[in-house]
Amino acid sequence: MSGAAALIPAWPAEDIWQQIEPLLPGFSVEVLASVDSTSSELMRRARGGRTEPTLLVAETQTAGRGRLGRQWKSAGVYEGTGVVPALTFSLGLPLAPQGWSGLSLAVGVTVAECLDGTGAEPRIRLKWPNDLWLAGDRKLGGILVETASFATGPQTAEQPRYVVVGIGLNVLPVLAEGLSTPPACLREVDTSLSAARALKRLALPLVQALLGFAEHGFAPFQPRFARRDVLAGRGVTLSNGQQGTAHGVSDEGALLVHTATGMQAITSAEISVRPQ
Numbered sequence: 486m487s488g489a490a491a492l493i494p495a496w497p498a499e500d501i502w503q504q505i506e507p508l509l510p511g512f513s514v515e516v517l518a519s520v521d522s523t524s525s526e527l528m529r530r531a532r533g534g535r536t537e538p539t540l541l542v543a544e545t546q547t548a549g550r551g552r553l554g555r556q557w558k559s560a561g562v563y564e565g566t567g568v569v570p571a572l573t574f575s576l577g578l579p580l581a582p583q584g585w586s587g588l589s590l591a592v593g594v595t596v597a598e599c600l601d602g603t604g605a606e607p608r609i610r611l612k613w614p615n616d617l618w619l620a621g622d623r624k625l626g627g628i629l630v631e632t633a634s635f636a637t638g639p640q641t642a643e644q645p646r647y648v649v650v651g652i653g654l655n656v657l658p659v660l661a662e663g664l665s666t667p668p669a670c671l672r673e674v675d676t677s678l679s680a681a682r683a684l685k686r687l688a689l690p691l692v693q694a695l696l697g698f699a700e701h702g703f704a705p706f707q708p709r710f711a712r713r714d715v716l717a718g719r720g721v722t723l724s725n726g727q728q729g730t731a732h733g734v735s736d737e738g739a740l741l742v743h744t745a746t747g748m749q750a751i752t753s754a755e756i757s758v759r760p761q
């Protein structure tokens with residue numbers, strides 16, 4: 486299959502289920518033609534007591550969400566053609582890591598490594614804490630990590646929470662109009678990628694990465710993040726007004742920024758950062 490035909494997804498739900506079910510008993514894969522947001526849907530289900538491991542894909546999202554309450558806009562299925570120009574999905578599962586910091590970075594490393602091919606120089610770069618970028622500081626996609634408690638009684642650090650990892654990736658070119666960061670798309674990285682093929686490549690490594698993170702934390706991902714860190718060595722401006730130079734991320738996933746008042750470790754989920 487090639488060209489436009491390849492872009493009309495035959496979603497590989499059965500293959501993905503067979504790969505993942507042995508790792509996550511009770512796992513299911515669902516593909517929806519349209520939903521407000523795959524992450525909102527899994528969070529609603531978790532709050533209603535449905536905490537089975539689930540991969541939820543939407544061909545169109547009507548209210549996609551990004552970090553810091555931002556909208557995530559991606560074109561829905563091209564009407565009348567069936568072509569899906571963006572991959573939007575969420576993976577939800579119970580997880581009990583020692584700590585949650587660095588999880589979106591670990592997911593970013595996994596997505597970038599899966600989709601980048603084998604070239605010596607990484608093309609897909611990571612912008613702390615949740616963006617995937619291509620050359621020219623252009624956004625290829627984003628990651629949204631949310632958790633919900635589902636245990637009754639007093640909460641302890643070790644109790645599992647239901648984590649929902651939402652991923653949005655532009656597959657085909659996107660109009661830059663109205664976007665704060667210019668867009669990029671997966672077709673620039675690999676002309677053979679469709680939304681369905683990208684999902685097939687990502688699903689199992691993503692589950693393995695989440696299980697690995699639960700066991701070992703962010704530390705094993707840190708050098709892999711460093712290879713792709715788009716901010717390292719660059720002047721940056723933080724949304725709290727501070728400026729400085731980015732010095733990579735700590736083994737817990739904090740962004741290290743050297744400012745006039747010394748080295749700061751930025752962990753706050755409320756702070757965003759821009760290269761100058």
Ligand code: BTN
Pocket residue numbers: 521522523524525546548549550551552553555557572573574575615616626627628629651652653654
């Ligand atoms: C960001 O760039 O701030 C994160 C974007 C995350 C978008 C994905 S698309 C699938 C899932 N559903 C959502 O509503 N958001 C995530």
